Amino acid sequence: MITTIPQSAPFRWSYRAYVTLFFIYLALPLVTVCVFAFNDSVFPSLPWDGFTWDWFFGTEAPRIGVFHERPILRSIVISGVVAIWVSGLSVIVGTCNAFLFVRHDFRGKNLLYILMLLPLIIPGIILGISILVFSSTIANTLEEATGLWFDGLRPGLILVVLGQFSFITTFATLVISARLQKFDSSLEEAALNLGATKWGAIRQVTLPFLLPAMLAAAVVAVLMSFENFNTTLMLVGSDAPLTVTMFDRLKLGSTPVLNAVSLLLIVVSAVLGLLSLLLKR
Amino acid sequence: MRSDKSKLGFFLLLAPLLIWLTTLIVLPHVGMFFVSLQEKVGIRQYETSFANYAVFFNEPLYWNTFARTAYMSITATFLTLIIGFPIAYYIAKLTRGRAKTTLFLMCLIPFWVSELVRTFGWMILLRETGVLSSFLQYIGAVSGPVEFLYNDAAIMTGLVYTSMLFMVVPLVTTLDSLDDSLIEAGYDLGGSSLSILREIVIPHAMPGIVSGCIVVFMLSLGNYLTPILLGGKDSLWFTGLIYNQFITRFNWELGSAFGFLLLGLSSLIVFLALKISGQSLGKTMGR
Numbered sequence: 001m002i003t004t005i006p007q008s009a010p011f012r013w014s015y016r017a018y019v020t021l022f023f024i025y026l027a028l029p030l031v032t033v034c035v036f037a038f039n040d041s042v043f044p045s046l047p048w049d050g051f052t053w054d055w056f057f058g059t060e061a062p063r064i065g066v067f068h069e070r071p072i073l074r075s076i077v078i079s080g081v082v083a084i085w086v087s088g089l090s091v092i093v094g095t096c097n098a099f100l101f102v103r104h105d106f107r108g109k110n111l112l113y114i115l116m117l118l119p120l121i122i123p124g125i126i127l128g129i130s131i132l133v134f135s136s137t138i139a140n141t142l143e144e145a146t147g148l149w150f151d152g153l154r155p156g157l158i159l160v161v162l163g164q165f166s167f168i169t170t171f172a173t174l175v176i177s178a179r180l181q182k183f184d185s186s187l188e189e190a191a192l193n194l195g196a197t198k199w200g201a202i203r204q205v206t207l208p209f210l211l212p213a214m215l216a217a218a219v220v221a222v223l224m225s226f227e228n229f230n231t232t233l234m235l236v237g238s239d240a241p242l243t244v245t246m247f248d249r250l251k252l253g254s255t256p257v258l259n260a261v262s263l264l265l266i267v268v269s270a271v272l273g274l275l276s277l278l279l280k281r
Numbered sequence: 282m283r284s285d286k287s288k289l290g291f292f293l294l295l296a297p298l299l300i301w302l303t304t305l306i307v308l309p310h311v312g313m314f315f316v317s318l319q320e321k322v323g324i325r326q327y328e329t330s331f332a333n334y335a336v337f338f339n340e341p342l343y344w345n346t347f348a349r350t351a352y353m354s355i356t357a358t359f360l361t362l363i364i365g366f367p368i369a370y371y372i373a374k375l376t377r378g379r380a381k382t383t384l385f386l387m388c389l390i391p392f393w394v395s396e397l398v399r400t401f402g403w404m405i406l407l408r409e410t411g412v413l414s415s416f417l418q419y420i421g422a423v424s425g426p427v428e429f430l431y432n433d434a435a436i437m438t439g440l441v442y443t444s445m446l447f448m449v450v451p452l453v454t455t456l457d458s459l460d461d462s463l464i465e466a467g468y469d470l471g472g473s474s475l476s477i478l479r480e481i482v483i484p485h486a487m488p489g490i491v492s493g494c495i496v497v498f499m500l501s502l503g504n505y506l507t508p509i510l511l512g513g514k515d516s517l518w519f520t521g522l523i524y525n526q527f528i529t530r531f532n533w534e535l536g537s538a539f540g541f542l543l544l545g546l547s548s549l550i551v552f553l554a555l556k557i558s559g560q561s562l563g564k565t566m567g568r
Binding site (some may be wrong): 018022023025026027028029030096097099102105106112115118121123124125126131132133134137163165166191197223227234235247250254258259262266269270274277 | 290291293294297298301302305306307308309310311313316364367368371375384386387388389390391393394395396397399400401402403404405406412442445477495496499502503504505506510520523524527528533536537540543546547548551562
């Protein structure tokens with residue numbers, strides 16, 4: 001079935017048809033979402049009422065476009081702030097983890113490695129509720145003991161950041177470790193022979209080598225943070241990130257504004273995704 | 282002096298990992314388990330018991346939903362594997378160079394986009410006034426609007442779509458590493474396409490199949506958006522029950538018990554999948 005093995009023409013053609021159908025299936029929902037962002041109707045459904053930019057730039061109700069829709073703009077800013085924190089934290093911890101797992105041998109390493117992988121196989125909603133329960137227990141205990149309030153431990157942005165950080169770190173660790181494994185350690189030894197200190201060699205030689213992977217991990221973390229829903233939903237307070245805001249709108253009934261937001265999300269995600277791939281090379 | 286210094290460095294590297302794993306992964310789950318064992322006997326009064334688990338087993342709605350979630354997730358995993366395998370094989374073995382990269386990227390792009398957007402797309406396609414229904418009316422296949430949303434098939438479509446990437450990518454990676462000459466040798470020795478698939482391709486792709494299946498199964502089991510939005514209000518999914526107990530009813534004890542049952546189920550199935558296929562978590566997931 002490989003290129004060197006001749007196959008009957010009907011088989012080849014039906015195989016190609018199947019692959020084509022598959023890619024149509026992949027593209028269909030996204031294309032639909034994008035197309036309906038320009039439909040001149042108050043519902044994102046057929047019939048097609050003509051082309052309009054209102055869902056992006058409209059200023060009058062009911063056609064307030066994304067760029068004039070305050071709650072949505074606000075939730076985009078919130079998502080951005082959360083994403084930056086999550087990305088920064090997980091790249092720092094991920095880099096430390098990579099050095100630890102690639103460079104050091106110690107007792108319990110395998111156990112820790114398995115523990116590090118666990119967030120990949122814990123459903124997001126369970127990560128969310130376990131962190132919610134745990135932080136509330138701590139908050140209650142502290143409040144009873146001191147009589148003070150600990151808002152940071154109640155549902156809100158700090159918990160959202162911690163919740164997303166808890167599993168995105170695993171991805172950052174894997175991306176950065178993969179690159180560190182490819183590092184030729186004789187380069188570092190050469191730096192040491194030339195009189196560099198251990199930390200100096202790592203900073204001058206190893207970290208620049210790792211930088212593309214760290215940036216790729218940062219971009220992936222931003223993407224994952226922006227699109228995360230399950231964990232965020234359980235930990236969200238009064239400031240909702242974009243996915244939660246959009247979900248609340250969807251439950252009430254959708255307007256093409258959501259399509260317009262989605263189209264922007266698709267474009268930004270595609271660009272960020274391609275960027276992370278370029279960096280990983 | 283030197284060894285003291287590197288010891289310090291070692292502990293500095295170890296600290297973030299330990300803090301992260303203890304405070305955000307291990308302790309919360311242990312804590313959740315303890316909360317699930319608490320039975321409310323009065324206002325702010327609790328006793329340790331398995332009462333919450335008893336509630337689960339005594340209420341058919343709860344364990345039916347649990348079983349349904351598991352069953353649907355397994356079905357979604359199978360479908361994803363069946364649909365994705367030929368695609369992965371095509372990308373890995375039948376294309377070269379630029380075509381290969383392009384197809385691979387086309388597989389990736391939909392999945393960088395928020396799950397919410399993808400699900401929203403399916404809603405527009407499948408709803409009564411949606412694209413599919415209008416199209417069928419337009420070509421005259423049906424006489425009135427048809428509702429494709431709010432049934433199990435819609436949920437399944439969404440689940441398979443949502444997790445396709447996580448099946449295709451590991452499959453492409455493992456199939457890529459299979460040497461073409463092995464397949465040629467199989468043909469030279471008189472093997473049929475089917476026997477070569479069974480005896481050469483699938484055994485080689487096993488690590489990819491297992492890791493793909495694990496991730497897809499986990500994603501389906503823990504999915505909240507797809508069943509709620511595509512399945513409608515009556516669609517029962519176990520994560521929906523957990524959400525209700527936590528956010529709507531504020532019954533954290535029962536919710537924690539549900540959470541623990543879901544975690545137990547997913548761990549059990551992942552464990553079984555690894556055992557049966559002879560793979561290890563580190564090998565399949567830590568790529």
